[in-house]
Amino acid sequence: MACARFTAAVAFGLLFAADSPAGGQSELPRTYIGKPTTAEITSADLMTRLYIFADDSMMGREVGTIYHLKSTAYIEGEVRKLGLVPAGEDGGYFQTLPVYRYYADSISTLQIGGKSMVFGADFFPYATAEHRISLDGVPVVYGGVLTDSATWLPAEDAAGKIVFFSVPSTSTPARNFQFSARSRFARSPLVLVGSLERIPQSVRPFFAQRMVFLKSDAPLLGPPTTFITTNVARTLFGTLDGLVAGMAGMALSGTIVLHRAQAPARNVVAILPGSDPALRGEYVAIGAHTDHIGFNNKPVDHDSTRIFNMITRPQGEDSPPAPTLTPAQALRFHAMLDSVHALHPARLDSINNGADDDGTGTVSVLEIAEAFAKANTRPRRSILFVWHAGEEKGLWGSQYYTDHPTVPRDSIVAQLNMDMVGRGSATDITGETRSGEFTHGGPGYLQLVGSRRLSTELGTLIESVNRRAHPALIFDYSMDANGHRQNIYCRSDHYEYARYGIPIAFLTTGGHSDYHQVTDEPQYIDYEHLAQVAKFVQAVAAEVANLDHRIAVDKPKPDPSARCVQ
Numbered sequence: 331m332a333c334a335r336f337t338a339a340v341a342f343g344l345l346f347a348a349d350s351p352a353g354g355q356s357e358l359p360r361t362y363i364g365k366p367t368t369a370e371i372t373s374a375d376l377m378t379r380l381y382i383f384a385d386d387s388m389m390g391r392e393v394g395t396i397y398h399l400k401s402t403a404y405i406e407g408e409v410r411k412l413g414l415v416p417a418g419e420d421g422g423y424f425q426t427l428p429v430y431r432y433y434a435d436s437i438s439t440l441q442i443g444g445k446s447m448v449f450g451a452d453f454f455p456y457a458t459a460e461h462r463i464s465l466d467g468v469p470v471v472y473g474g475v476l477t478d479s480a481t482w483l484p485a486e487d488a489a490g491k492i493v494f495f496s497v498p499s500t501s502t503p504a505r506n507f508q509f510s511a512r513s514r515f516a517r518s519p520l521v522l523v524g525s526l527e528r529i530p531q532s533v534r535p536f537f538a539q540r541m542v543f544l545k546s547d548a549p550l551l552g553p554p555t556t557f558i559t560t561n562v563a564r565t566l567f568g569t570l571d572g573l574v575a576g577m578a579g580m581a582l583s584g585t586i587v588l589h590r591a592q593a594p595a596r597n598v599v600a601i602l603p604g605s606d607p608a609l610r611g612e613y614v615a616i617g618a619h620t621d622h623i624g625f626n627n628k629p630v631d632h633d634s635t636r637i638f639n640m641i642t643r644p645q646g647e648d649s650p651p652a653p654t655l656t657p658a659q660a661l662r663f664h665a666m667l668d669s670v671h672a673l674h675p676a677r678l679d680s681i682n683n684g685a686d687d688d689g690t691g692t693v694s695v696l697e698i699a700e701a702f703a704k705a706n707t708r709p710r711r712s713i714l715f716v717w718h719a720g721e722e723k724g725l726w727g728s729q730y731y732t733d734h735p736t737v738p739r740d741s742i743v744a745q746l747n748m749d750m751v752g753r754g755s756a757t758d759i760t761g762e763t764r765s766g767e768f769t770h771g772g773p774g775y776l777q778l779v780g781s782r783r784l785s786t787e788l789g790t791l792i793e794s795v796n797r798r799a800h801p802a803l804i805f806d807y808s809m810d811a812n813g814h815r816q817n818i819y820c821r822s823d824h825y826e827y828a829r830y831g832i833p834i835a836f837l838t839t840g841g842h843s844d845y846h847q848v849t850d851e852p853q854y855i856d857y858e859h860l861a862q863v864a865k866f867v868q869a870v871a872a873e874v875a876n877l878d879h880r881i882a883v884d885k886p887k888p889d890p891s892a893r894c895v896q
């Protein structure tokens with residue numbers, strides 16, 4: 331590999347060996363174009379793939395954006411080249427998720443007594459459906475205090491009217507403001523809520539543009555809500571003191587225009603058919619997630635952010651935010667930053683590349699697919715490769731896939747999930763024990779979660795495959811403890827399979843200070859470690875796929891619709 335060496339670690343090593351930003355290892359280049367991949371799972375192949383998949387041009391691969399389309403187009407192109415069998419929809423490799431973008435159109439107007447209110451400042455519509463609501467001549471009525479249903483207007487008095495709710499200044503400005511189609515306000519064309527000036531500017535973008543995963547069991551929504559300021563509400567009712575539900579407000583005019591548009595979100599699904607005609611109708615699923623958390627519009631200095639987090643937030647987003655450094659930490663911070671900036675200039679960064687999360691899992695699944703596809707012999711059972719979308723939003727893709735599987739759900743005998751499998755060095759804080767002590771990585775480090783939760787046999791099989799591996803991995807089960815604070819059994823895609831009684835194993839090299847930060851970039855990945863994990867997962871998949879019996883489920887199956895409990 332043509333990689334620049336990280337010399338600062340050497341120069342600085344005596345004083346700050348454990349603090350060097352590359353964790354004492356060589357630093358890789360920030361951008362890199364690798365050689366074409368080979369049949370084998372190699373660190374070079376994984377590097378070639380990850381520098382493509384986690385490049386800045388992917389802009390953080392947030393689901394619902396064109397960048398997620400771009401990232402999944404790369405996966406699709408690769409599995410097509412490998413000749414895998416498409417197992418998405420319509421004979422292709424993609425499975426589209428029902429993800430929509432909801433937003434209010436700024437052409438919306440609101441006038442009171444002929445005076446125009448300002449969109450966004452005086453009124454702020456919250457989009458829940460495609461809607462065009464004319465306000466002209468619709469009576470306005472006071473509905474009560476939003477947080478106190480005892481004060482609410484009866485259903486028959488609200489029907490056909492615009493209903494305004496006040497919110498006490500001591501209450502959260504925007505909670506439980508959306509009424510359902512079964513609520514008493516279902517027959518009102520619009521609900522107004524008078525707390526707009528208290529909704530922080532920082533959260534308004536999430537209200538203005540919402541990405542929604544439409545589940546089949548989603549509750550039907552009632553009237554849309556538009557927030558107005560207390561001042562606008564006062565104009566409407568003359569005063570806000572002593573209002574009683576049912577009191578009439580001034581007439582409004584104008585139109586609220588709400589939109590819903592399909593947003594890009596798709597799983598990639600491909601099959602390697604098994605070699606045994608009697609068993610190829612069963613599948614060993616291997617998965618990872620393609621999406622990440624996108625980019626922001628507030629660039630920060632990459633190196634100082636990275637070093638600040640190394641010192642104060644060893645688990646990245648999983649550590650509490652640290653506003654300031656102690657004097658001792660500040661000394662370390664400046665020394666480390668100087669050593670890094672001596673090697674390369676400062677640079678601004680605003681893209682969450684998601685190299686480890688879950689670029690590493692994604693490219694590992696691709697490398698495993700390539701290794702299986704180009705091997706002389708195939709496993710007896712089929713291998714089902716699913717690259718999930720929207721994991722970061724709440725396991726959308728895996729939920730959708732398991733609710734709408736493209737092979738019979740009961741034919742999936744196990745699922746192996748890789749999420750963040752490229753770190754786990756001795757300087758990474760990979761997680762915590764149940765009692766709250768930090769865990770560290772090291773050579774061959776791998777966390778296993780859930781591998782015995784449905785099938786003792788799967789857990790035992792994974793260990794026996796490892797005993798035959800050279801070098802063997804070192805398993806850390808501490809994150810798998812029941813009731814663990816970090817709850818990671820419920821936090822990645824494998825759980826959506828487990829809830830249907832499919833034995834799973836979640837494999838990860840664990841957390842680190844770049845977790846969900848703009849600093850999660852391909853040059854900080856340990857590609858040898860990554861290759862070792864990917865090869866191991868391939869070996870486990872082959873072992874399960876070649877068993878003379880279906881792997882046994884000996885633990886109770888959960889209720890698929892119940893909340894996950896670790």
Ligand SMILES: [Zn+2]
Pocket residue numbers: 687688722846
């Ligand atoms: Zn993540």
